[in-house]
Amino acid sequence: MTDPSAGTGIDGPVLVAIDGPAGSGKSSVSKQAARRLGFGYLDTGAAYRALAWNALERGLDTSDAVAVIEAAGDFDFAISLDPDTYWVRVGAVDVTEAIREPRVTEAVSGVARVAAIRTSANALFRALVAGSGRPGVIVEGRDITTVVAPDAPVRILLTAAPEVRAARRSAELTTQDAAAVAAALHRRDASDSTVVDFLTAAPGVTVVDSTALDFEQTVDAVLDVIRAGIPVQTSQTGASDVL
Numbered sequence: 001m002t003d004p005s006a007g008t009g010i011d012g013p014v015l016v017a018i019d020g021p022a023g024s025g026k027s028s029v030s031k032q033a034a035r036r037l038g039f040g041y042l043d044t045g046a047a048y049r050a051l052a053w054n055a056l057e058r059g060l061d062t063s064d065a066v067a068v069i070e071a072a073g074d075f076d077f078a079i080s081l082d083p084d085t086y087w088v089r090v091g092a093v094d095v096t097e098a099i100r101e102p103r104v105t106e107a108v109s110g111v112a113r114v115a116a117i118r119t120s121a122n123a124l125f126r127a128l129v130a131g132s133g134r135p136g137v138i139v140e141g142r143d144i145t146t147v148v149a150p151d152a153p154v155r156i157l158l159t160a161a162p163e164v165r166a167a168r169r170s171a172e173l174t175t176q177d178a179a180a181v182a183a184a185l186h187r188r189d190a191s192d193s194t195v196v197d198f199l200t201a202a203p204g205v206t207v208v209d210s211t212a213l214d215f216e217q218t219v220d221a222v223l224d225v226i227r228a229g230i231p232v233q234t235s236q237t238g239a240s241d242v243l
């Protein structure tokens, strides 16, 4: 069930929803756009990754829904919404780097396919936005435009051609074989897209295709969509303008 006020900005921060496949630029572009707006930034994939990390640390089978639910039982998750100081913690452990390890990336889809986990995660995401203390939060993931915040005033599907996404990811992971990196990325998209649809834009969702754009051009394209969608008070007369 969705919170009827989620994303409207009436009772809390404005929510900007961004979805897209692996390597489309969701986290890097959202983080930079949030900085430019003074907004918070919420990386929802980090929650699924941290839970996968927790399960692996405990030696649990991440393809077993019962084991995954067990791992979620004492899961003490915390994340920064500050785009300038990003961190992720499980209990006292800083897992910001550890959740990017290939073993976690391989396991995360198994964790994310468990319906009970998704329900709890979505409630957590809405609570984090509501308590952010920011005028707005850019929330990125796979089902933000459709499930977490379908009523958000700005909803974007950020995409790029599969070979371009694979090349960008491969450029980050220079110690790994490029073909293996591309195969892992496409395998994860195939698995994740059986659970939620982030490859086609739902009605009302704006597509930003970064295939032919560089990073800054993509940030600007996303900011254009946000500014077009969010009216804010800019004068003491109460006149409405855009960011």
Ligand SMILES: Nc1ncnc2c1ncn2[C@@H]1O[C@H](COP(=O)(O)OP(=O)(O)OP(=O)(O)O)[C@@H](O)[C@H]1O
Pocket (backbone or CB within 6 Å): 020, 021, 022, 023, 024, 025, 026, 027, 028, 029, 045, 168, 169, 172, 210, 213, 214, 215, 216, 218
């Ligand atoms: N328009 C762009 N042009 C060039 N490089 C880009 C562009 N957008 C993003 N990148 C780079 O592509 C890589 C992947 O981006 P990022 O990690 O933000 O993707 P993502 O969608 O969050 O991926 P994942 O879902 O796997 O976490 C990063 O190195 C980022 O700097």
Ligand SMILES: Nc1ccn([C@@H]2O[C@H](COP(=O)(O)O)[C@@H](O)[C@H]2O)c(=O)n1
Pocket (backbone or CB within 6 Å): 022, 044, 045, 046, 048, 049, 108, 109, 110, 112, 140, 141, 142, 143, 144, 188, 192
């Ligand atoms: N809204 C979301 C966000 C993420 N997932 C799952 O988490 C994995 C990691 O996400 P990244 O954005 O860090 O790559 C992703 O592969 C999905 O399995 C999700 O299901 N819903």
